[in-house]
Amino acid sequence: MWEALSEPFRYPRPLGKDAAAPGSSQSGKRAKAKAKDWQGTLRRIWQYLAHRKGRLTLVLLMVIASSGLTLLGPYLIGMAIDDYLEGPGGRPWLLFLLGLACVYVLQSVVGWLQNIWMIQIAQEAVFRMRTDLFEQLHRLPIPFFGKRRQGDLMSRMTNDIDSVSSTLNSSAIQLFSSVLMLGGTIVVMLLLSPLLTLLTFLVVPLMALGMRWITRRTGALFKERQRNLGELNGFVEETLSGQRIIKAFSQEERVIHEFRKRNERIKQSGFWAQTISGFIPKLMNGLNNLSFAIIACVGGVLAIRGAITVGVIIVFVEYARQFTRPLNDLANQWNTLLSAIAGAERVFEVLDEEKEDVDESSAVSLDTVSGAVVFQEVSFSYEEGGETLKQISFEAKPGETIAIIGPTGAGKTSLIQLLSRFYDADGGKITLDGRDIQSIRRESLRSHMAFVLQDSFLFEGTIRDNIRYGKLDATDEQVEEAAKLANAHSFIMRLSGGYDRLLIADGSGISQGQRQLLAIARAILADPAILVLDEATSSIDTVSEIKIQEGLKRLMEGRTSFVIAHRLNTIREADRILVLKDGRLVEQGPHEELLSQEGLYSELFHGQLEQ
Numbered sequence: 206m207w208e209a210l211s212e213p214f215r216y217p218r219p220l221g222k223d224a225a226a227p228g229s230s231q232s233g234k235r236a237k238a239k240a241k242d243w244q245g246t247l248r249r250i251w252q253y254l255a256h257r258k259g260r261l262t263l264v265l266l267m268v269i270a271s272s273g274l275t276l277l278g279p280y281l282i283g284m285a286i287d288d289y290l291e292g293p294g295g296r297p298w299l300l301f302l303l304g305l306a307c308v309y310v311l312q313s314v315v316g317w318l319q320n321i322w323m324i325q326i327a328q329e330a331v332f333r334m335r336t337d338l339f340e341q342l343h344r345l346p347i348p349f350f351g352k353r354r355q356g357d358l359m360s361r362m363t364n365d366i367d368s369v370s371s372t373l374n375s376s377a378i379q380l381f382s383s384v385l386m387l388g389g390t391i392v393v394m395l396l397l398s399p400l401l402t403l404l405t406f407l408v409v410p411l412m413a414l415g416m417r418w419i420t421r422r423t424g425a426l427f428k429e430r431q432r433n434l435g436e437l438n439g440f441v442e443e444t445l446s447g448q449r450i451i452k453a454f455s456q457e458e459r460v461i462h463e464f465r466k467r468n469e470r471i472k473q474s475g476f477w478a479q480t481i482s483g484f485i486p487k488l489m490n491g492l493n494n495l496s497f498a499i500i501a502c503v504g505g506v507l508a509i510r511g512a513i514t515v516g517v518i519i520v521f522v523e524y525a526r527q528f529t530r531p532l533n534d535l536a537n538q539w540n541t542l543l544s545a546i547a548g549a550e551r552v553f554e555v556l557d558e559e560k561e562d563v564d565e566s567s568a569v570s571l572d573t574v575s576g577a578v579v580f581q582e583v584s585f586s587y588e589e590g591g592e593t594l595k596q597i598s599f600e601a602k603p604g605e606t607i608a609i610i611g612p613t614g615a616g617k618t619s620l621i622q623l624l625s626r627f628y629d630a631d632g633g634k635i636t637l638d639g640r641d642i643q644s645i646r647r648e649s650l651r652s653h654m655a656f657v658l659q660d661s662f663l664f665e666g667t668i669r670d671n672i673r674y675g676k677l678d679a680t681d682e683q684v685e686e687a688a689k690l691a692n693a694h695s696f697i698m699r700l701s702g703g704y705d706r707l708l709i710a711d712g713s714g715i716s717q718g719q720r721q722l723l724a725i726a727r728a729i730l731a732d733p734a735i736l737v738l739d740e741a742t743s744s745i746d747t748v749s750e751i752k753i754q755e756g757l758k759r760l761m762e763g764r765t766s767f768v769i770a771h772r773l774n775t776i777r778e779a780d781r782i783l784v785l786k787d788g789r790l791v792e793q794g795p796h797e798e799l800l801s802q803e804g805l806y807s808e809l810f811h812g813q814l815e816q
């Protein structure tokens with residue numbers, strides 16, 4: 206029966222991914238990542254549950270006890286009725302009723318225990334799954350995030366995990382108890398009357414066919430709904446974080462219209478998934494009533510002929526109901542289960558992505574570095590076919606300042622991404638202190654670097670905490686010292702609350718220049734050997750500008766600094782200027798030398814830079 210019900214259900218393959226069949230010959234990580242099938246997903250959910258085997262055994266015992274008690278109830282009712290009909294002198298039917306009361310009380314207690322324990326196991330499993338997902342999200346490489354919307358990832362963390370959670374809490378146990386009840390009821394029915402049992406079974410093929418028709422359609426719809434939900438969340442996240450731009454360009458109406466369209470898609474898939482799966486209980490009810498009628502008619506005739514007692518008919522009617530009830534339950538739980546599997550699959554999809562540190566077993570950690578960086582014929586592209594950086598070679602001695610300039614899209618940011626190993630080069634070699642950076646643990650490499658980017662991210666927390674992000678164990682004095690060196694101290698002291706001023710929602714409430722000063726303080730506190738700066742293109746008022754320049758100067762002292770430079774001063778004072786164009790390093794050298802070459806640099810300098 207179970208086989209018959211489960212057989213027709215097949216998940217559609219996820220879009221754009223050719224999933225391998227379970228048990229395919231591929232081995233290792235890729236095979237695991239590709240095996241997108243519902244059985245595999247169920248197996249993995251089971252692994253999360255199996256952490257509490259002892260508890261789980263207890264729950265199983267409770268389910269067995271509860272099923273046994275449920276089977277006992279109708280039997281006692283039938284006995285009591287037969288004894289009552291026999292009239293005085295028969296067995297004390299009141300005793301049966303008393304027994305029945307005990308059975309019901311016990312059933313409630315057992316049900317309650319089974320519920321509590323299962324919720325506990327389920328919550329722990331979901332807790333572990335959620336933790337795994339969060340940890341994984343923080344171990345995935347930057348390119349992964351480039352391909353996905355944040356909101357969709359958020360949706361996996363919330364909606365998808367939630368749907369797994371609610372299913373594990375109740376449906377999983379109900380499914381198991383339904384299967385048990387089904388087996389138990391069939392056995393007792395056969396013992397009571399094989400003929401009536403056969404008649405009851407008449408409806409089973411109809412049920413199987415109906416379920417097959419329904420689940421074929423709903424499986425794909427539930428998956429589509431989860432995907433649509435993820436996409437909608439991605440869209441909402443994007444529009445909320447881009448509020449200023451949306452308002453500035455008066456795009457509210459268009460955004461609302463787009464939202465309506467996406468919301469409509471969820472409504473459609475949700476509507477059809479729920480409507481079609483809503484047929485399940487109706488179908489079951491109809492067939493239930495049909496089997497009831499058959500038993501009542503045939504049972505009545507048999508009783509009149511004296512072949513069976515009235516008590517047996519009543520027991521049988523009750524059992525027939527109990528026989529279809531687990532089927533009914535199974536059918537009802539089916540759609541919850543489908544949406545949970547769809548959710549779990551989306552969670553496992555992220556868990557199966559390759560982590561950033563997957564091949565770092567042989568990599569080393571560096572305690573101290575002097576900051577000598579060499580690029581040797583480095584090539585790189587984001588996508589196959591294109592070449593973002595072509596054969597870049599240069600050298601930065603410890604403490605030198607390297608200015609990187611070039612037209613937009615020339616590859617300046619990409620060069621920095623390679624240095625910090627957010628991406629890895631396709632060809633050539635980058636060394637730090639003579640060691641290939643591929644052989645250095647990413648965490649260790651980045652701990653020797655600090656970044657001051659145009660848009661420095663501030664976390665919710667106090668100003669002090671935000672500066673301390675550069676070095677978590679820094680004392681309050683060290684934080685203030687860094688802020689003073691960064692020229693941030695005076696503005697912080699003018700804020701109400703000073704260092705304890707709470708910044709919310711990515712530091713709204715402080716100016717762009719002030720954010721940069723905080724980022725500089727953060728970097729000073731981190732005290733790295735290598736510094737990466739992305740100079741702001743937008744002009745800030747002169748006083749702030751001078752303060753930032755001073756702060757940066759102090760920060761850059763004694764460190765190898767890579768500056769995506771826009772200010773003439775920075776470029777002039779750099780030890781070496783790298784001029785990029787279309788991914789090629791076309792010129793390099795100090796300002797005067799490049800000027801005298803009268804190439805692209807001198808052209809840029811006399812054109813844009815001079816302005």
Ligand SMILES: Nc1ncnc2c1ncn2[C@@H]1O[C@H](COP(=O)(O)OP(=O)(O)OP(=O)(O)O)[C@@H](O)[C@H]1O
Nearest residue numbers: 351587588593611612613614615616617618619620
């Ligand atoms: N994540 C990405 N995926 C694919 N292509 C990318 C990605 N990031 C950048 N590119 C492409 O790589 C090229 C170099 O981009 P990069 O950001 O390094 O330029 P840039 O010199 O820093 O430009 P800008 O001065 O405008 O910041 C561009 O053509 C860009 O379109």
